Amino acid sequence: MNADAISDLLLALSCLLIGWRAWSAPAGQAQPGIALAVASIGVAAALGVLSFSGVAAAVGPHDFFSLIATVAGVPLLAASFYWPQSLAARHPRAAALSLIFGGGVGLVMVSVLNLPLWSQLLPAVAIVLIVLTAWRRRARPFWLGTALLIAAFAVLSARLSFAGISSEQGLHVLMSAGLLLLTWPGRPAPASAAAAA
Numbered sequence: 001m002n003a004d005a006i007s008d009l010l011l012a013l014s015c016l017l018i019g020w021r022a023w024s025a026p027a028g029q030a031q032p033g034i035a036l037a038v039a040s041i042g043v044a045a046a047l048g049v050l051s052f053s054g055v056a057a058a059v060g061p062h063d064f065f066s067l068i069a070t071v072a073g074v075p076l077l078a079a080s081f082y083w084p085q086s087l088a089a090r091h092p093r094a095a096a097l098s099l100i101f102g103g104g105v106g107l108v109m110v111s112v113l114n115l116p117l118w119s120q121l122l123p124a125v126a127i128v129l130i131v132l133t134a135w136r137r138r139a140r141p142f143w144l145g146t147a148l149l150i151a152a153f154a155v156l157s158a159r160l161s162f163a164g165i166s167s168e169q170g171l172h173v174l175m176s177a178g179l180l181l182l183t184w185p186g187r188p189a190p191a192s193a194a195a196a197a
Contacts, residue, residue, distance in 0.1 A: 001053055003165075007172035008048035014176040015042030018183045033080030033089035036099050038179060040065065040073030045172065070119050071106025072099050078126035081133040081182070123153060130182070145181030148174050 001009070015038040023035035044065035050058035076098050080089035087094035102122075109118035127150060134146045152174035154160075159167045 001049075003169055004052035005049045007169040008045045008052060011172040011176045012042050012045035012049060014180055015039065015045060018179055022183065031080060031084075031089060032092040033076055033086075033095040033098070034183065036092070036095045037073045037077035037080060038183075040069040040076075040099060040103075041175075041179075044069045048172075067106060067110060067119060068099075068103040071110065071122050072102030075102055075122050075126045078129035078133075082129040120157075127153065139184075141181045141184035145178045145184070148178030148181065152178055 018038045019035045019042060022031040022038070025031065044062060047058050047062035047065055051062040076088060076095065079086065079098075080095075083089060088098040089095070106118060106122070109115045127146075130146050130149065134143045152171050155170040155174060156167050160170065161167055162170070165173075
């Protein structure tokens, strides 16, 4: 297994842990929006493990689910943080519909209308929402997770490599750490977040 596959495996396992924790929380504390959002990222990462390991049949599905995670999963994650009491954050059906709708629109915009900027615009908007959430919560793990997530997208966008670590590997490692910190167990979101939903 090469370094690209190992870094994607790390991301997939991180998403599995986060998703399980968000989905299986006690009644009233479950976060299906977060669970399904990281599931979309985790599926893309798991397929990436196969793709980077030389399984040719996994290349197409990996690209497909990477796009879904980018245009639907990351925005759903950000929305679930910023509006923690919203339907998409709290109800599995609404979360699933949000993911499907966002993915469908993203596919049309990027693959049919040939507007790749859409796959850059939505993550940028999502990052803004996550930064605003960090400002509202004022929790150190969330701030650090936000910084790592910004760094992950910056590394990929600029195609940066360092000490033999490729931009893809940097994305996977930084995103793994960032997501774990963003979902670090802590005090619940403040009442203002619920009021804003």
